[in-house]
Amino acid sequence: MRAYLAGPEVFLPNAREVLDRKIALARSYGFMPVSPGDLTVPETETKYQRGLAISAINESLMSSADLIIANLTPFRGVSADVGTVFELGFMCARGCPAFAFSNATENHFERVSTFYRSDVHLGADGRHRGPDGMALENFDMTENLMLDGGIATRNGAIVTRKVAPDQLFLDLTAFEECLKLAAKRLLKPAVGA
Amino acid sequence: MRAYLAGPEVFLPNAREVLDRKIALARSYGFMPVSPGDLTVPETETKYQRGLAISAINESLMSSADLIIANLTPFRGVSADVGTVFELGFMCARGCPAFAFSNATENHFERVSTFYRSDVHLGADGRHRGPDGMALENFDMTENLMLDGGIATRNGAIVTRKVAPDQLFLDLTAFEECLKLAAKRLLKPAVGA
Numbered sequence: 063m064r065a066y067l068a069g070p071e072v073f074l075p076n077a078r079e080v081l082d083r084k085i086a087l088a089r090s091y092g093f094m095p096v097s098p099g100d101l102t103v104p105e106t107e108t109k110y111q112r113g114l115a116i117s118a119i120n121e122s123l124m125s126s127a128d129l130i131i132a133n134l135t136p137f138r139g140v141s142a143d144v145g146t147v148f149e150l151g152f153m154c155a156r157g158c159p160a161f162a163f164s165n166a167t168e169n170h171f172e173r174v175s176t177f178y179r180s181d182v183h184l185g186a187d188g189r190h191r192g193p194d195g196m197a198l199e200n201f202d203m204t205e206n207l208m209l210d211g212g213i214a215t216r217n218g219a220i221v222t223r224k225v226a227p228d229q230l231f232l233d234l235t236a237f238e239e240c241l242k243l244a245a246k247r248l249l250k251p252a253v254g255a
Numbered sequence: 256m257r258a259y260l261a262g263p264e265v266f267l268p269n270a271r272e273v274l275d276r277k278i279a280l281a282r283s284y285g286f287m288p289v290s291p292g293d294l295t296v297p298e299t300e301t302k303y304q305r306g307l308a309i310s311a312i313n314e315s316l317m318s319s320a321d322l323i324i325a326n327l328t329p330f331r332g333v334s335a336d337v338g339t340v341f342e343l344g345f346m347c348a349r350g351c352p353a354f355a356f357s358n359a360t361e362n363h364f365e366r367v368s369t370f371y372r373s374d375v376h377l378g379a380d381g382r383h384r385g386p387d388g389m390a391l392e393n394f395d396m397t398e399n400l401m402l403d404g405g406i407a408t409r410n411g412a413i414v415t416r417k418v419a420p421d422q423l424f425l426d427l428t429a430f431e432e433c434l435k436l437a438a439k440r441l442l443k444p445a446v447g448a
Binding site for chain 2: 141
């Protein structure tokens with residue numbers, strides 16, 4: 063089975079090294095990994111065209127994959143990287159099993175409460191709201207309900223783990239836990255095993 | 256054609272009113288609108304189950320729709336609401352035309368630079384990086400390239416517009432511009448028109 067390895071690791075200074083570690087781990091659990099950056103981007107005239115070319119490559123890699131393992135660790139704010147989230151929605155629509163991990167253990171409600179510096183009140187309608195009036199989802203979920211829901215209904219799982227701040231996008235323990243779960247649920251044991 | 260109206264308006268204190276304005280506008284341009292919150296959520300025992308039930312309703316509404324119009328206005332940070340982004344990826348995978356709008360005109364690179372308080376340097380590899388070493392996408396795009404790319408390759412468009420801060424999630428001018436573009440590209444003129 064081909065596993066699409068989505069996540070903001072592509073933005074790291076040592077992206078290639080971390081992606082290669084993820085690829086090696088995925089192989090060791092019996093998957094054929096594909097990940098953003100696997101193919102060479104053709105020359106383009108403009109930056110915009112280059113962006114489109116990378117998007118097209120990633121979409122074609124996803125369309126060749128059987129499952130997704132997405133890194134939902136909060137990125138530049140309260141929520142996951144939106145590129146990764148787009149890819150998670152894309153693979154869920156294709157009916158693929160979806161797994162995810164996060165190197166933060168605070169759930170969505172806790173993270174958004176922190177974003178609002180705990181200035182959260184319970185409204186007359188029974189919903190918690192920030193000072194801007196916007197409601198906080200409060201469903202005991204890791205992320206927005208579309209993400210947790212999409213994963214849960216496709217027999218997936220979200221693994222969360224607290225790591226040292228300087229290992230936020232480097233620690234692959236939770237990623238490996240996803241691989242273990244996915245292998246157990248999706249791969250047949252080798253003959254004779 | 257059924258148009259799925261995705262966006263963080265569902266979190267507003269006057270969500271129903273704003274969603275109803277969007278629905279009326281979509282109808283006036285010839286679309287059959289569906290939007291999150293259109294169906295009643297069944298009673299559940301836990302908050303988590305309620306979250307799953309809402310996710311399932313939204314997925315079924317999307318699966319009944321022919322196109323998406325997504326509100327990508329930055330929400331609680333530098334990027335769009337992740338629930339909306341999941342839905343955009345979902346509809347792109349279904350091959351549906353995708354349109355989006357944002358009530359902010361700064362592009363992705365400018366917003367992330369502001370997030371880093373302009374502490375951005377050009378690395379030896381030709382990529383701009385923040386103080387955390389993470390690369391900034393620099394593709395003259397509104398959002399992460401997966402979003403702009405997914406929309407562009409499905410004959411869609413992203414409309415951006417600067418609005419007064421207190422109208423960030425209320426001003427529907429850019430949304431209406433999306434409806435105009437979508438109607439022109441997707442709907443046949445009425446007989447005799």
